[in-house]
Amino acid sequence: MNRQMSTAVDIRDAVKTYGQVTALQGVSLNIADNEFFTLLGPSGCGKTTLLRLIAGFEEITAGQILLFGQDIARLEPNHRPVNTVFQNYALFPHMSVLDNVAFGLKMKGVDLPSRQKRAGQVLEMVHLSQFADRLPAQLSGGQQQRVALARALAPEPKVLLLDEPLSALDLKLRQAMRVELKQLQEDTGITFIFVTHDQEEALTMSDRIAVMSNGTVQQIGTARDIYEAPVNRFVADFIGETNLLQVDVEANSEDIAIVILPGGHRITCPSASSKTGKHHLSIRPERVTIADTGNLSATVDRVVYLGTDLQVIAHLDDSQTVTIRLQNAARTAPPALGQRISLQLEEGAARLLAD
Amino acid sequence: MKGVRHYPGFLPLTILCLIVLYAPLAVVAVYSFNASTSITQWGGFSLRWYADVFTGAEAERFGQAAWNSLTIALIAATTATAIATAAALAMIRGGPFRGRQASFALINLPLMVPEIVIAVATLIFFSTIGLTTGYLTILLAHITFCIPFAYLPIAARLEGIEGTYEQAARDLYATRAQAFRLILLPLMMPGVISGWLLAFIISLDDFIITNFVKGAGMETLPTAIFGSVKQGIKPNIMAISTLMLLVSVLFVTAAYLINRKGQKTP
Numbered sequence: 001m002n003r004q005m006s007t008a009v010d011i012r013d014a015v016k017t018y019g020q021v022t023a024l025q026g027v028s029l030n031i032a033d034n035e036f037f038t039l040l041g042p043s044g045c046g047k048t049t050l051l052r053l054i055a056g057f058e059e060i061t062a063g064q065i066l067l068f069g070q071d072i073a074r075l076e077p078n079h080r081p082v083n084t085v086f087q088n089y090a091l092f093p094h095m096s097v098l099d100n101v102a103f104g105l106k107m108k109g110v111d112l113p114s115r116q117k118r119a120g121q122v123l124e125m126v127h128l129s130q131f132a133d134r135l136p137a138q139l140s141g142g143q144q145q146r147v148a149l150a151r152a153l154a155p156e157p158k159v160l161l162l163d164e165p166l167s168a169l170d171l172k173l174r175q176a177m178r179v180e181l182k183q184l185q186e187d188t189g190i191t192f193i194f195v196t197h198d199q200e201e202a203l204t205m206s207d208r209i210a211v212m213s214n215g216t217v218q219q220i221g222t223a224r225d226i227y228e229a230p231v232n233r234f235v236a237d238f239i240g241e242t243n244l245l246q247v248d249v250e251a252n253s254e255d256i257a258i259v260i261l262p263g264g265h266r267i268t269c270p271s272a273s274s275k276t277g278k279h280h281l282s283i284r285p286e287r288v289t290i291a292d293t294g295n296l297s298a299t300v301d302r303v304v305y306l307g308t309d310l311q312v313i314a315h316l317d318d319s320q321t322v323t324i325r326l327q328n329a330a331r332t333a334p335p336a337l338g339q340r341i342s343l344q345l346e347e348g349a350a351r352l353l354a355d
Numbered sequence: 356m357k358g359v360r361h362y363p364g365f366l367p368l369t370i371l372c373l374i375v376l377y378a379p380l381a382v383v384a385v386y387s388f389n390a391s392t393s394i395t396q397w398g399g400f401s402l403r404w405y406a407d408v409f410t411g412a413e414a415e416r417f418g419q420a421a422w423n424s425l426t427i428a429l430i431a432a433t434t435a436t437a438i439a440t441a442a443a444l445a446m447i448r449g450g451p452f453r454g455r456q457a458s459f460a461l462i463n464l465p466l467m468v469p470e471i472v473i474a475v476a477t478l479i480f481f482s483t484i485g486l487t488t489g490y491l492t493i494l495l496a497h498i499t500f501c502i503p504f505a506y507l508p509i510a511a512r513l514e515g516i517e518g519t520y521e522q523a524a525r526d527l528y529a530t531r532a533q534a535f536r537l538i539l540l541p542l543m544m545p546g547v548i549s550g551w552l553l554a555f556i557i558s559l560d561d562f563i564i565t566n567f568v569k570g571a572g573m574e575t576l577p578t579a580i581f582g583s584v585k586q587g588i589k590p591n592i593m594a595i596s597t598l599m600l601l602v603s604v605l606f607v608t609a610a611y612l613i614n615r616k617g618q619k620t621p
Contacts, residue, residue: 057522077525084526090519094541104527155527 006068008033008159008191009054014063014073016049016215023049025215026063031159031193032207033068036185038194040202041212042238047195050212051161054193055084067158078107083152084161088168089144091136097123097147098132104155122150125184142173149181153188160185162194166201178204199239203227211235228348231272232355236282243283243322249276249352257352262318265295267345271352280353285311287349288324290335294344298322300335310334314341380600387593394588404594411591413583420579424559427494427575432555435501436509439550440543442502443510448518466503473500474567481568488570496568497558504557505550508614512546545613552610556603 009031016024024046031037039047052058054065056077065073072080083104091100098119105115123129126146136144145165152160162181166174182205185192196202202209203223211218211226211234219226219235230236233244250266251258257271259281269281286309298314301321310326312335324343326334335341359365387405391398408417442462446455465473477496478488486492520542524534540547562577569578576599584592 055522055526057525077522078528078530082526084523086519086523088517088519090517090523092520092523092538103524103529107524107528107533151523151527 006033007031007066008035008068009193010064010066010069011050011054012064012066014050014053014065015061016046016053016058017061023215024053027212027215027217029210029217029220031191033191034189036182036192036194036205036207038196038202038206038209039212040196040199040209040238042197045212046215047197047212048163049215051084051163051193051195054080054159055082055161056080081157082159082161083155083157084163085148085152085165087164089136089148089165091144091147091151093136096133096135097128097139100136100147101150101154103151108155119150119154122154123147125153125187126150142169142177145169145177149184153184153190157190159191159193162192164196165194166196167198174201181205203239211238213238229270229272229351230282230353232353233280233282236280236351236353241285241323241325243285244353245281245283245316245320245322246278247281247352249279252276252352259350259352261296262316262320263295263297267295267350269350269352270348273352273354275354280355282351282353283322283345283349285323285325287346288322289344289346290324290326290341291344292342294342296322296343296345298341298343300337300339300341303334303337312341314343383593384597384600386590387597389590389593392590394590394593404590405598407591408594408598413591416574417576417579417595420574420576423490423493423574424576427490427497428555428558430494431497431501431558432505432551434498435554436505436547436551438498439502439505439509439554440547442506443513447510447513448521462506463503465500470563474564477564478567488568489573492568492570493565493573493575496564497561500561500564501554501558505554508549508553508610509543509546512543512549516542548613549610552606552613556606560599560603 007030009029011027011029011031014024014027015022027046027050039050041047049058053060053073056072056075056079060073063073064071067081092103095103098116101122102115102119105118110118120129120132123132126149128143128146128150131139131143131147136147139147145168148165166177166181169177178201181192181194185205194202194205206223208220208222209226210220213234219231221229226235227239230239230242236242237244245262247262248260249257249271250260252271252274254274255271256268258266258268259279260266261281273279290312296316298316300312300314302313304311304313306325306328308328310328312324312326313321314324315321322343386394386397388400388402389396389398390401390403408414439462442458446459446462449455477492477499481488481492481495516539520538521534524538525531529537560577561575562581565575566578566581569575574582576595580592580595583589
């Protein structure tokens with residue numbers, strides 16, 4: 001996929017306040033054409049607000065939203081060439097599935113035969129052709145979800161907005177839909193902006209992810225970027241599991257640092273800032289092994305059996321807690337409670353954060 | 356836990372309440388078919404009083420009154436429903452605005468103010484602005500007091516409709532007007548129809564306010580019945596009352612059925 005091709009959505013310093021409450025405080029984002037872009041964050045982080053600003057359901061307080069170069073931030077929703085898949089689907093209950101899917105085309109003034117043909121094609125795309133004459137209430141949750149998708153895709157929007165569309169489905173269906181959504185995005189070539197609080201959903205489908213918190217973007221990157229190279233404590237903690245250790249930073253450049261671990265060992269690790277002093281080190285639990293001569297010593301507090309993995313919770317000599325994950329395939333016996341162990345940080349296990 | 360049905364004395368109390376509520380209605384309905392001119396003594400089954408209503412001495416008076424009642428109820432219910440629909444949209448879809456709480460109180464106040472007070476106030480108002488009492492003043496008064504009755508089912512229905520339907524319509528290139536006409540109004544319809552039926556019934560059987568603002572010579576069915584009863588109750592009154600009861604029951608049943616149908620496809 002050619003990222004440099006063109007920018008689909010360019011958000012510049014978007015601010016949204018509700019009275020005294022600031023929902024978005026100056027968000028800037030670039031979303032490329034043909035990209036599957038995810039806004040990820042906990043509830044209340046501003047991700048849905050941002051999506052609603054793009055759709056036009058909320059008035060922007062300040063800033064610009066450019067869609068292929070045109071500022072749409074102050075247009076009515078019906079004048080924006082974007083369509084939305086709602087969390088609760090919002091299918092029109094008094095219309096058949098076919099009429100629901102054809103609604104956008106009807107409003108655009110497409111004549112009856114053309115719009116029925118197009119609606120039929122889109123329904124086929126989501127495997128629902130045989131349900132065209134049903135009412136939405138006569139479909140299962142998963143089927144309604146597909147109708148919502150078909151309805152939003154039928155008018156061929158330039159950007160498709162998806163507001164946690166999978167959250168109402170059960171786990172198996174959700175997992176199947178992830179694959180299908182990604183496939184659909186690749187087939188149609190439409191830019192998808194997907195909002196979710198589910199990191200697994202974000203990691204499996206997205207080309208790029210924006211991690212949001214408190215109305216600001218914390219980090220933008222590929223799934224690998226944000227997992228392997230989180231910039232701050234929020235991102236490191238929100239994406240996957242991590243250990244946040246307080247360490248002394250002896251030397252720090254833009255991207256590499258020398259830190260002193262608890263116990264006195266020095267290691268070199270990638271860094272997200274150039275500051276020295278006391279900072280947090282993120283250590284991924286699965287990148288730590290028990291070795292004869294490692295660079296951290298700890299005492300085992302608890303061993304939890306997780307099937308494929310063993311989780312070992314231990315405390316360092318300065319009483320900070322670390323959690324590590326060992327593959328259950330190891331031939332060696334698991335450590336015993338109270339045992340002194342030496343931990344070896346593997347390549348890429350540790351990363352110095354900006355805060 | 357035992358249900359309320361198992362409390363001692365529940366059954367007799369229930370039966371007593373039902374008798375107090377419905378026995379008079381049953382008596383009126385049964386005696387409307389009485390062949391005798393007495394209103395207390397049964398003289399066999401007959402439809403003579405129904406015939407009397409349509410052809411007897413008072414037939415013309417009742418006919419005109421019924422026509423007035425019907426046209427007033429139709430116009431008042433329709434106008435009140437339109438106003439109540441607009442009010443419900445403003446209150447529930449208008450977002451927060453200054454005086455929202457006060458507006459809500461103003462819309463519903465007529466439900467709590469004693470009817471006689473409204474009747475007196477309305478009459479004083481009409482005479483102050485120099486409006487001659489008659490058909491028009493009855494109509495205006497009816498439109499006014501029907502609004503809260505129409506408002507209640509419409510607002511209840513609208514509150515149950517999520518805002519995302521209109522957003523979805525706007526998102527799919529519908530203008531504000533199209534989103535209302537094609538999506539919101541059809542979804543509101545069961546509430547609108549119940550509101551209309553309720554307003555219609557309330558207007559049809561109103562007596563107190565109508566009696567104050569009707570003016571000389573103008574009658575609606577309730578005031579005509581009252582006028583007739585003042586000279587003694589004749590069985591033809593029972594026939595008219597039974598017919599009105601029938602109309603009311605039909606309308607209330609229709610309102611109930613329409614609401615129930617609407618709830619299945621929210």
